[in-house]
Amino acid sequence: MAKVRLGQLVSRRDLLKRAAVTAGAVASAPILGVCSPAPAAVKERELHILQWVNFVREMDEEFIRQAEGWGKANKVKVKVERIGGSDLQPRMAASVQAKTGPDIIGIQANWAWLYADSLVDVGDVVEAVTKAPVGSFYDDIAMQAKVKGVWKAVPYWYNPGTYVYRTDWFKEAGVTTLPKTYDEFYKAGVTMKKYGKPFGQAMGHSFSDPNTFWYAFLWSHGGKEVGEDGKTVAINSKETLAAVERAIEFFDNVWTRGVLSWDDSSNNRAYLAEELSCTLNGASIYFVARKDFPKIAQNSDHFGILAGPAGRYGQVLFGHHVIMNYSKNVAVAKDFLKYVMQPDNYSKWLQSGGGYMVGPSPYHEKDPVWKTDTKVLPFLEAVSSKVFRWPGWPGPPSTQASEALVRYIIVDLFAKACSGEFKPIDSVNWAERQLKGIYKG
């Protein structure tokens, strides 16, 4: 049977003609769609919200429930998108740069300063949220949200860390007094490491635990990134050097192996695997234990932020909501934020977390959530005692402090010395060079 060639069925001219016309049809279809009159029905309003995946799932579920309820009542199609915490900042950067994306983003730390030019002024929302009975926000969280006198973010939560510890092992090892200072913590840690159940603290590059511990460690030992003017790099001091040398002692005698590579979940896993006897963390370890490892939960409790030679300081993860200035739904977004921050709605959300988050104003200290489990009270105390400071302290918040935070300069100041890569003084000099590069910009 003779082979039939394609050219015998369709001529080249026909094939090209049909291809060109098809391409033209596909290209012009959207234009025709625009030119054609839209259906008579009113276009539904939309709101796109981006948040991190909360470690306590029930809080996400409550937020979505409230968002969907509000959406139905106000004829707004609400889409709540969740991504991993460490993916939030790249996504924020992409949205800012592309000038498109979610209308509301649940940011963290001092990102409002980093992306201030791309955020809407939400002063009217803050005014509505802070009227009686709620009142004003705590100073430290307000400073992260108010950029050069303009409210660029609506404060949403604190996620404080305190020290979760094994009560049974502490008792067996003879640690009968709970540490209040880093010196007492060190002594307890040495004892527990000899007992076979060391302490552990992350020194890797992840957004929560490493910064929470090591900024507080630096400040409590008298070190600081910059002076009160927020511009003069002040990291190279005898206090910082002493802090670094102390960190090496902790690394050698208190921490478990491998902390240099730990991220935010490593200490959770190690504690729940009963490899650790104590670690600084949010309440997530305890909550997971309560649900899945009751024996560990029964034998766990918390103690508060430690004091160093220079005072008692903590660093905490803050959460805020921001409205992007490319959003076409600014008014809708503002209405939504006012809704979720109403006292009753916010209280329901807090209670769904069982004490995992703390509210952004002193008003929320009276929330019924704090009566449910006495073991989470140290988290409230950590916020209400006002020990928390912000990156760049004692200077004001700034874009440079934000950049130093996301580049983990302070975490690496300690990590490089502990790993042996640098001698303590070289590590301090390195941090100084890095900060000078950031702050001169």
Next chain:
Amino acid sequence: MTRPKGTLLLKAAAGEGVAAFPRAGLRAVAGLLEQDRFLGPALMVPALAGLLLFVAYPFVYGIWLALSDSYVGRAGSFVGLQNFVQQFRDDIFQKTLANTFEYTIVACVFKFIFGLGMAAALNQRYPLKRFVQAAVLLPWIIPTVLSTLAWLWMFDSTFSVFNYVLKRVGIEGPMWLGERHWPMISLIIVNIWRGTPFFGVCFLAGMQTIPEELYEAARIDGAGSWQKFWHITFPLLIPVTTVVMLLSIILTFADFQLIYVLTRGGPANSSNVLGTLAYWVGIYAGNLGGGAAVSLTMFPVLAVVILLTLLALRRG
């Protein structure tokens, strides 16, 4: 009753002879396309458009970013080579550059050696040959992130299966991702595991094109296995080797996924490579100019590698 506009065009695309455009113009275009000197370039236009849009434009824009002080959300102004100077003076960048060369050179050398050995083994006769040849490709086929996550667990400081086995025989295993040189060693191990099958399969394909008569002649002349390999197999594999090494060097030098998932460049930036550092600087810290400068550092290195390889291929 008016017909929706789309119907006319759809009918034209279906070739029902309904002209959507003026007939004269269409005839003129069709006439041009009958000529090879117009048809060739016309057929290349879609691919060229794709290259321009997705390769050339980002590359040129990247150069602009590298020469500007752009930050996320802020348009930049021209600052010349300031970003490059700043990065080259930075300890982290210097360490990262050294890491990238170390990672690439060590991994590629071992992938070459193991790939050659794998190909030689696969080229023998044994049962289920085709199945085995397919199975050894698995590390290369499995998505990088997925396989690296598995390695992350195997290297975990608390749950490492390697350390568990070592502990059972009385050896304290290293902190694969958290102690001195071990993060880089771990990265190289995983890269070798992933990339060896690619070398192996390419070398195998090359070996199977070598005429059997050459080996027969060598056998008659009394050549041993090593002599046959050194004087026949290896020289005839040089063209394949050149291409495979070129591709592997490019992909390894520009690697991002494996490092990002396994170590994130840590601890303390000690295992950063240029790809991950560009990400931290450009996206996380928002310094687009700095990030672009880090990323563009790869270009001259890879350009030289490609040039040398193409020259070698031409001479061969």
